Amino acid sequence: MYAYYFQLGLRSLRRNPMLTALMVMAIGFGVAASMTTYSVFRATARNPIPQKSSQLFIPQIDNWGPEDTEDGEPPVALTYKDAVALWRAHKAPRQTTIYPVAAAIVPDDASRLPMREDAYAVTGDFFPMFEVPFVYGRGWTAEEDEKHASVVVISRAVNDKVFNGADSTGKQINIDDHLYRIVGVTEDWNPSPRFYDLPNTGGFDDAAGLYMPFSRAIDLQKLTNGNNNCNSDPGDGWDNYIRSECVWIGLWVELPTKADATAYRQYLDGYTAEQKSAGRFRWANNTRLRNVTEWLDSQHVVPAESQISLLVSLGFLAICLVNTIGLLLAKFMKRAPEIGVRRALGASRKEIYLQFLLEAATVGLAGGVLGLALTGLGVLGVGLIFEPQIAELAHLDIELVLLTLLVAVGATILAAFYPTWRAAQVQPAWQLKSN
Amino acid sequence: MNQLAPIIATLRRHKVAAFLIGMEIALACAVLCNACFMVVSRIQAMQVHSGVDESSLAVVTLTGFDPAQASDLNARILDGLRRIPGVQSASVVNAVPFGQPAGNAGISLDPDGKHRAAVPHFYVGSPGAMEALGVKLVEGRRFSADDFHPMNSFVPDSPASVVVTRTLADHLWPDGKSLGKMFYVDRLSFRVIGVVEHLSRPTAGEEGPQSFDWSVLAAGTPGAKFAGSYLLRADPAQLSRVLREAKEAVATVAPDAVLDEENSQSISDLRTAYFRQDKAMAGMLVGIIVGMLMVTALGIVGLASFWVQQRRRQIGIRRAIGATRGDILRYFQTENFLIVSGGIAVGMVLAFFLNVMLMQRYEMPRMPFFYLPVGALALWSLGQLSVLAPALRAAATPPVVAMRSS
Numbered sequence: 032m033y034a035y036y037f038q039l040g041l042r043s044l045r046r047n048p049m050l051t052a053l054m055v056m057a058i059g060f061g062v063a064a065s066m067t068t069y070s071v072f073r074a075t076a077r078n079p080i081p082q083k084s085s086q087l088f089i090p091q092i093d094n095w096g097p098e099d100t101e102d103g104e105p106p107v108a109l110t111y112k113d114a115v116a117l118w119r120a121h122k123a124p125r126q127t128t129i130y131p132v133a134a135a136i137v138p139d140d141a142s143r144l145p146m147r148e149d150a151y152a153v154t155g156d157f158f159p160m161f162e163v164p165f166v167y168g169r170g171w172t173a174e175e176d177e178k179h180a181s182v183v184v185i186s187r188a189v190n191d192k193v194f195n196g197a198d199s200t201g202k203q204i205n206i207d208d209h210l211y212r213i214v215g216v217t218e219d220w221n222p223s224p225r226f227y228d229l230p231n232t233g234g235f236d237d238a239a240g241l242y243m244p245f246s247r248a249i250d251l252q253k254l255t256n257g258n259n260n261c262n263s264d265p266g267d268g269w270d271n272y273i274r275s276e277c278v279w280i281g282l283w284v285e286l287p288t289k290a291d292a293t294a295y296r297q298y299l300d301g302y303t304a305e306q307k308s309a310g311r312f313r314w315a316n317n318t319r320l321r322n323v324t325e326w327l328d329s330q331h332v333v334p335a336e337s338q339i340s341l342l343v344s345l346g347f348l349a350i351c352l353v354n355t356i357g358l359l360l361a362k363f364m365k366r367a368p369e370i371g372v373r374r375a376l377g378a379s380r381k382e383i384y385l386q387f388l389l390e391a392a393t394v395g396l397a398g399g400v401l402g403l404a405l406t407g408l409g410v411l412g413v414g415l416i417f418e419p420q421i422a423e424l425a426h427l428d429i430e431l432v433l434l435t436l437l438v439a440v441g442a443t444i445l446a447a448f449y450p451t452w453r454a455a456q457v458q459p460a461w462q463l464k465s466n
Numbered sequence: 467m468n469q470l471a472p473i474i475a476t477l478r479r480h481k482v483a484a485f486l487i488g489m490e491i492a493l494a495c496a497v498l499c500n501a502c503f504m505v506v507s508r509i510q511a512m513q514v515h516s517g518v519d520e521s522s523l524a525v526v527t528l529t530g531f532d533p534a535q536a537s538d539l540n541a542r543i544l545d546g547l548r549r550i551p552g553v554q555s556a557s558v559v560n561a562v563p564f565g566q567p568a569g570n571a572g573i574s575l576d577p578d579g580k581h582r583a584a585v586p587h588f589y590v591g592s593p594g595a596m597e598a599l600g601v602k603l604v605e606g607r608r609f610s611a612d613d614f615h616p617m618n619s620f621v622p623d624s625p626a627s628v629v630v631t632r633t634l635a636d637h638l639w640p641d642g643k644s645l646g647k648m649f650y651v652d653r654l655s656f657r658v659i660g661v662v663e664h665l666s667r668p669t670a671g672e673e674g675p676q677s678f679d680w681s682v683l684a685a686g687t688p689g690a691k692f693a694g695s696y697l698l699r700a701d702p703a704q705l706s707r708v709l710r711e712a713k714e715a716v717a718t719v720a721p722d723a724v725l726d727e728e729n730s731q732s733i734s735d736l737r738t739a740y741f742r743q744d745k746a747m748a749g750m751l752v753g754i755i756v757g758m759l760m761v762t763a764l765g766i767v768g769l770a771s772f773w774v775q776q777r778r779r780q781i782g783i784r785r786a787i788g789a790t791r792g793d794i795l796r797y798f799q800t801e802n803f804l805i806v807s808g809g810i811a812v813g814m815v816l817a818f819f820l821n822v823m824l825m826q827r828y829e830m831p832r833m834p835f836f837y838l839p840v841g842a843l844a845l846w847s848l849g850q851l852s853v854l855a856p857a858l859r860a861a862a863t864p865p866v867v868a869m870r871s872s
Contacts, residue, residue, distance in 0.1 A: 135530040264652040346497040354765035357486040361772030415746040
């Protein structure tokens with residue numbers, strides 16, 4: 032019976048080609064616009080580390096006071112002294128300081144030009160904390176952090192460029208005229224959004240090529256390659272700089288349970304209270320301890336463009352659906368005599384419902400197929416609107432294909448409820464009489 | 467007027483269909499007004515005056531060099547760049563419009579820094595940079611040799627001579643007397659010696675659209691803290707060749723530094739890249755607007771045709787008892803006008819609330835009032851145009867239809 036109704040549906044599509052084409056186009060356009068913008072929204076709004084996002088936290092301390100902060104929100108990074116003090120306190124099982132540095136790899140072959148790579152200065156905990164996958168070797172140890180060791184972890188891309196993909200662990204590499212021993216090679220690892228460094232990337236950037244020990248980077252007086260914000264002049268020289276109130280370092284802590292997080296929050300407030308009594312802060316305790324999802328939220332990682340275009344295209348879809356309701360109503364009511372005959376011959380209201388809903392689903396499916404083609408085009412065009420780092424995250428995968436068809440069919444059936452109800456209300460006697 | 471009564475009576479019998487068209491118009495009105503406003507504000511944002519001769523300027527940026535070698539590097543690069551045929555001027559700058567910002571800092575008008583007055587961007591240029599940029603001086607004087615101070619922080623040593631933009635000067639000193647005035651960033655002090663018409667900052671400011679033009683230009687002597695970005699001026703026709711040769715020259719005279727390709731471009735290319743997203747977003751919104759109007763128009767055509775078909779007999783009767791074709795045509799046009807007007811009334815309210823929501827969530831500015839009547843006018847015309855074909859078909863109904871048995 033379903034197959035028969037489906038066949039009827041297909042036939043009816045052909046009977047009123049004009050109305051049918053209008054509906055299919057409306058649904059196709061509406062669905063394609065929504066799905067294209069949704070593909071971008073999905074890429075930017077995703078959770079980059081779902082298994083641990085509620086256990087990784089980033090502490091913030093208000094070291095500037097209400098004069099220099101906006102809406103009472105503490106700076107997005109820490110000063111050197113705070114980052115190191117919190118790190119040294121070891122109040123979390125795993126923790127890492129982090130800041131971006133620029134590095135140039137100097138090839139052994141003097142005729143080749145140095146290669147610039149984006150790098151991060153981190154501690155050994157960075158790798159297990161963020162579950163960085165390795166091709167060769169491993170991250171460095173806490174001991175190596177303590178010893179300010181000249182070790183480095185490189186990415187697969189750098190390993191391919193410099194060592195042609197061979198296992199390079201144990202080998203030396205020249206970075207900015209200093210030699211480092213390679214301890215590990217990571218897989219192509221680039222979580223998006225880059226939750227662990229939002230202030231400097233906005234969440235989307237090309238993968239980093241190198242990771243070096245924080246203690247070593249500080250020894251070399253490496254400046255941040257990201258944002259450095261000062262509320263007062265730090266004065267001359269490195270020593271003044273790292274003692275200043277300039278913020279440029281991130282700190283991540285892993286707190287496995289709720290109790291750990293509560294304890295850390297207390298510790299953080301205790302630390303600022305201490306600073307306050309030492310005369311450094313002249314304002315009320317103002318700290319934050321956000322987990323990954325809260326942090327992504329607070330830093331507005333999903334671009335406003337993405338949200339607005341999703342909103343506008345959902346509005347467009349709503350218009351298309353209202354339009355479809357009207358057209359389906361016209362299409363179904365045209366067939367009142369036919370319905371009257373069917374009802375008189377013994378079809379129940381339920382059967383009329385079923386037939387017309389299935390017919391609407393056929394229309395929806397046709398619209399979905401058109402929408403899918405248009406979504407494919409739309410996703411290709413995403414690169415025109417969004418930055419390449421975001422655009423490459425938006426693609427037409429099986430999930431999006433199914434969702435497109437589902438939304439098209441679902442929305443059309445939803446739109447068909449009222450017209451179908453009207454069709455089922457047709458009085459057989461009235462139709463038979465008037466003809 | 468006596469024609470309205472039967473129309474309203476008919477609409478009462480077709481509440482749902484009329485309501486659906488009205489709803490569609492209402493939603494279209496809300497989206498249309500806001501989307502048009504977004505398109506227009508993006509196009510306006512793209513028109514910003516940088517105040518510099520964009521088509522004659524390019525920037526070359528280097529990284530990865532040893533700060534101890536910076537002074538030597540500056541000399542080598544400037545010499546190398548000036549040797550390129552066609553280069554009119556080469557100088558050291560810390561930033562250029564639409565490039566990477568170098569220093570945004572909060573300034574105050576009192577030495578104690580109690581009251582923050584604005585957060586402008588600080589440009590620093592070596593001798594010749596101001597002339598190369600081509601900024602238009604409207605008050606005061608240009609830099610003289612004594613104004614160039616060495617750099618020990620992100621700006622030249624205090625008290626630094628600076629020129630500011632007209633909009634920034636008007637914001638700081640509304641009485642119009644800005645020449646000779648001082649302002650401060652912490653312990654650093656600045657004296658205004660001139661005012662330029664426009665000089666946009668590299669990236670939009672955070673204090674409203676007018677703050678895009680809040681820039682300070684200071685005079686710095688190249689040195690360890692002032693190196694790596696070089697401004698080139700050449701004839702617009704030769705600029706792309708000059709830039710290409712400049713990149714090659716840099717590789718030979720400074721093999722110890724790494725060229726930052728992304729920040730080594732002509733200012734016009736930087737500008738295009740800066741506004742690329744706005745342009746594409748405006749394009750997408752226009753696409754959605756067109757699609758939406760099309761769908762709405764086709765929807766009206768579809769439903770109106772259905773109505774005409776349904777009422778063929780009644781139309782025939784009206785024609786038979788004396789209604790002219792014009793009467794029938796006007797009937798359907800008036801009916802459409804009534805429905806669309808109802809939709810617009812609701813749509814204006816929706817448009818207003820949508821704008822308020824966008825203002826709260828995305829810091830969009832308030833939509834000027836005139837978008838509402840313009841949107842309404844557009845939808846009225848759309849409605850009349852879409853109903854025209856079905857209405858003409860209705861008017862063509864011969865009176866004899868009334869007499870056929872059916």
